[in-house]
Amino acid sequence: xxxxxxxxxxxxxxxxxxxxxxxxxxxxxxxxxxxxxxxxxxxxxxxxxxxxxxxxxxxxxxxxxxxxxxxxxxxxxxxxxxxxxxxxxxxxxxxxxxxxxxxxxxxxxxxxxxxxxxxxxxxxxxxxxxxxxxxxxxxxxxxxxxxxxxxxxxxxxxxxxxxxxxxxxxxxxxxxxxxxxxxxxxxxxxxxxxxxxxxxxxxxxxxxxxxxxxxxxxxxxxxxxxxxxxxxxxxxxxxxxxxxxxxxxxxxxxxxxxxxxxxxxxxxxxxxxxxxxxxxxxxxxxxxxxxxxxxxxxxxxxxxxxxxxxxxxxxxxxxxxxxxxxxxxxxxxxxxxxxxxxxxxxxxxxxxxxxxxxxxxxxxxx
Amino acid sequence: xxxxxxxxxxxxxxxxxxxxxxxxxxxxxxxxxxxxxxxxxxxxxxxxxxxxxxxxxxxxxxxxxxxxxxxxxxxxxxxxxxxxxxxxxxxxxxxxxxxxxxxxxxxxxxxxxxxxxxxxxxxxxxxxxxxxxxxxxxxxxxxxxxxxxxxxxxxxxxxxxxxxxxxxxxxxxxxxxxxxxxxxxxxxxxxxxxxxxxxxxxxxxxxxxxxxxxxxxxxxxxxxxxxxxxxxxxxxxxxxxxxxxxxxxxxxxxxxxxxxxxxxxxxxxxxxxxxxxxxxxxxxxxxxxxxxxxxxxxxxxxxxxxxxxxxxxxxxxxxxxxxxxxxxxxxxxxxxxxxxxxxxxxxxxxxxxxxxxxxxxxxxxxxxxxxxxxxxxxxxxxxxxxxxxxxxxxxxxxxxxxxxxxxxxxxxxxxxxxxxxxxxxxxxxxxxxxxxxxxxxxxxxxxxxxxxxxxx
Numbered sequence: 128x129x130x131x132x133x134x135x136x137x138x139x140x141x142x143x144x145x146x147x148x149x150x151x152x153x154x155x156x157x158x159x160x161x162x163x164x165x166x167x168x169x170x171x172x173x174x175x176x177x178x179x180x181x182x183x184x185x186x187x188x189x190x191x192x193x194x195x196x197x198x199x200x201x202x203x204x205x206x207x208x209x210x211x212x213x214x215x216x217x218x219x220x221x222x223x224x225x226x227x228x229x230x231x232x233x234x235x236x237x238x239x240x241x242x243x244x245x246x247x248x249x250x251x252x253x254x255x256x257x258x259x260x261x262x263x264x265x266x267x268x269x270x271x272x273x274x275x276x277x278x279x280x281x282x283x284x285x286x287x288x289x290x291x292x293x294x295x296x297x298x299x300x301x302x303x304x305x306x307x308x309x310x311x312x313x314x315x316x317x318x319x320x321x322x323x324x325x326x327x328x329x330x331x332x333x334x335x336x337x338x339x340x341x342x343x344x345x346x347x348x349x350x351x352x353x354x355x356x357x358x359x360x361x362x363x364x365x366x367x368x369x370x371x372x373x374x375x376x377x378x379x380x381x382x383x384x385x386x387x388x389x390x391x392x393x394x395x396x397x398x399x400x401x402x403x404x405x406x407x408x409x410x411x412x413x414x415x416x417x418x419x420x421x422x423x424x425x426x427x428x429x430x431x432x433x434x435x436x437x438x439x440x441x442x443x444x445x446x447x448x449x450x451x452x453x454x455x456x457x458x459x460x461x462x463x464x465x466x467x468x469x470x471x472x473x474x475x476x477x478x479x480x481x482x483x484x485x486x487x488x489x490x491x492x493x
Numbered sequence: 494x495x496x497x498x499x500x501x502x503x504x505x506x507x508x509x510x511x512x513x514x515x516x517x518x519x520x521x522x523x524x525x526x527x528x529x530x531x532x533x534x535x536x537x538x539x540x541x542x543x544x545x546x547x548x549x550x551x552x553x554x555x556x557x558x559x560x561x562x563x564x565x566x567x568x569x570x571x572x573x574x575x576x577x578x579x580x581x582x583x584x585x586x587x588x589x590x591x592x593x594x595x596x597x598x599x600x601x602x603x604x605x606x607x608x609x610x611x612x613x614x615x616x617x618x619x620x621x622x623x624x625x626x627x628x629x630x631x632x633x634x635x636x637x638x639x640x641x642x643x644x645x646x647x648x649x650x651x652x653x654x655x656x657x658x659x660x661x662x663x664x665x666x667x668x669x670x671x672x673x674x675x676x677x678x679x680x681x682x683x684x685x686x687x688x689x690x691x692x693x694x695x696x697x698x699x700x701x702x703x704x705x706x707x708x709x710x711x712x713x714x715x716x717x718x719x720x721x722x723x724x725x726x727x728x729x730x731x732x733x734x735x736x737x738x739x740x741x742x743x744x745x746x747x748x749x750x751x752x753x754x755x756x757x758x759x760x761x762x763x764x765x766x767x768x769x770x771x772x773x774x775x776x777x778x779x780x781x782x783x784x785x786x787x788x789x790x791x792x793x794x795x796x797x798x799x800x801x802x803x804x805x806x807x808x809x810x811x812x813x814x815x816x817x818x819x820x821x822x823x824x825x826x827x828x829x830x831x832x833x834x835x836x837x838x839x840x841x842x843x844x845x846x847x848x849x850x851x852x853x854x855x856x857x858x859x860x861x862x863x864x865x866x867x868x869x870x871x872x873x874x875x876x877x878x879x880x881x882x883x884x885x886x887x888x889x890x891x892x893x894x895x896x897x898x899x900x901x902x903x904x905x906x907x908x909x910x911x912x913x914x915x916x917x918x919x920x921x922x923x924x925x926x927x928x929x930x931x932x933x934x935x936x937x938x939x940x941x942x943x944x945x946x947x948x949x
Binding site for chain 1: 513514515517518539540541543544545548549572598599601602604605609826
């Protein structure tokens with residue numbers, strides 16, 4: 128194998144796939160990047176047997192071939208080394224990298240041992256804009272469960288109809304939903320799948336500098352995301368996402384609208400004083416048109432911050448996890464609507480001018 | 494040779510031929526799912542394994558298979574949902590009661606635990622249902638329905654006041670049936686949801702789908718059936734659903750806050766059908782049962798309170814088990830916050846918000862107004878000296894309520910009703926007491942009237 132590539136391109140490719148390598152010590156081949164030069168294309172592949180990522184690097188192939196290179200060594204080396212172009216060739220099972228700045232040999236492994244990336248058969252496909260996909264996933268992923276005990280919620284639920292895509296996630300304490308308009312399929316068409324949380328982190332990372340469309344194809348137990356730059360295969364989570372529509376409150380006992388910046392500032396101050404449980408208490412008083420956020424920490428002290436705004440409904444005192452509120456608020460902008468369903472029921476948060484996203488969170492019982 | 498034995502031979506062979514890491518990685522959770530006409534189908538957990546076995550180990554596997562089964566021509570690989578044949582991964586909802594957490598806790602969306610197919614909440618089970626004299630008939634009936642589906646009491650109609658455990662009993666029955674025979678299609682819904690789905694179905698022009706949906710169940714449980722009163726189209730649709738299910742020997746269970754005959758605006762044909770099976774009531778728990786309930790709740794919360802406090806709560810909250818639990822929570826939260834267990838006096842104060850609501854002030858004027866509305870007569874008529882039947886009965890009921898709930902003296906009551914003698918009031922009171930005892934239908938009537946008075 129022998130090819131010449133622009134060093135920066137090669138570096139970008141390596142750094143993109145490197146994250147997707149496996150950390151299993153039982154199968155050392157998983158911690159390598161497969162570098163192949165075939166049919167005029169240079170491809171870098173990494174997999175952890177849950178997801179597989181292929182990135183295409185522009186360059187000139189002089190001789191076809193493939194080799195598996197330890198990912199950590201390759202990525203450390205390539206991000207430090209200088210030079211404009213880099214020439215890679217295989218010599219006796221090792222890879223030789225030559226640039227104007229020097230010459231390196233890294234011990235490789237046999238490419239034959241590298242896992243094969245599953246082919247996609249019998250699939251349904253649709254396209255979605257890369258930045259939209261990335262933003263939607265990022266908006267909801269913080270609400271998904273980090274524990275693997277219930278895999279169906281350690282994932283993001285994606286539901287598509289011909290003109291709408293819905294992304295939802297919950298860890299049973301809070302829930303986030305993002306809706307996106309677009310054209311995804313024929314009229315009457317609908318699809319849904321559960322994408323595991325690790326794949327989402329991987330995918331959002333890959334989409335970082337992607338402004339084109341992503342072609343998504345859904346197969347049996349797996350999904351493929353493809354752009355001009357990369358192809359990512361991920362397994363899907365089996366099981367069914369909870370029927371969450373019924374937990375979305377529609378009527379509120381108390382509600383108010385306040386600018387996000389004001390709220391974030393208040394919460395940050397209160398955040399300094401949160402206790403071990405990260406609990407903060409909202410005291411909402413319609414008579415005085417006052418919102419008070421209280422936090423106290425047995426070791427540090429306590430704090431109350433106020434803001435004035437019109438409040439509709441009953442007086443309410445309710446406690447939440449500080450981080451949960453912040454997670455939701457981050458994805459909003461402008462004026463933010465807070466609706467409390469009941470003293471032991473969920474709080475619904477949404478941007479006043481944007482009905483495509485909402486976030487609901489359950490209170491704490493103190 | 495069974496599929497398992499055959500695959501075991503392959504596994505044994507593979508284990509010696511390839512490295513341990515490879516063996517574990519590629520052969521974990523694989524099994525033969527089918528073996529027909531010389532074609533073996535191997536189930537694999539993911540696409541990676543499929544590709545690898547197909548392309549790298551095909552020869553090895555084929556050789557191993559052929560040594561024992563020479564007739565095998567080809568091997569196919571499919572990515573399958575189940576991990577292994579022995580333990581088909583069933584989505585067991587969290588049956589185990591969650592370990593009790595401290596009082597400070599992050600609340601969960603309870604609804605997420607609801608089983609999607611049955612719409613049942615696994616939290617409700619018979620084990621946590623406390624049986625006393627007030628609900629033993631309903632409980633026994635539900636238990637026997639679990640054992641004799643659609644053959645003994647069909648439909649089973651359970652009624653009782655707010656917060657007395659109707660929903661718990663219904664859901665527990667559903668869960669028990671499902672546990673007893675997982676193949677049965679059990680579905681729990683409320684009449685409100687039934688109506689909403691019907692409306693949606695009509696809107697989407699797919700009423701047939703709605704019909705088919707409800708007619709496929711083996712056990713249909715409908716909570717708060719009284720709300721279909723007055724909804725003509727829902728009643729009609731429900732009537733047909735009911736008939737289809739009943740004809741096909743499917744179990745139907747209802748709950749309501751009143752017996753069928755007291756549900757106003759209910760079509761006669763539905764009423765008679767509701768009454769065709771068994772009607773069981775849940776009345777109010779007696780003091781001992783309330784105490785027992787408190788102790789059980791306390792035990793599940795793993796906390797403890799002195800006897801006197803429990804006794805006070807049991808005596809103060811009479812009519813509603815949900816409020817009983819609420820009272821307990823208030824006291825518990827207080828104990829936790831202050832670090833000391835409050836005294837009985839303090840508890841009395843804490844519970845004022847619950848107990849005071851129960852003994853809400855009822856005015857004489859309010860009672861009279863509601864009686865008039867209920868029996869649809871003019872307030873003036875009530876005070877007149879008329880002895881027409883349609884006036885006499887409401888008048889007596891009003892007197893009874895004034896005595897019983899308002900604690901007015903008999904002379905006062907007599908005076909109130911156009912300067913009648915106090916013996917008239919006594920007679921009216923006693924007559925109604927006797928009628929309530931003798932005639933359950935009339936007792937319900939008075940109960941409903943009372944609810945009206947206390948609601949406003």
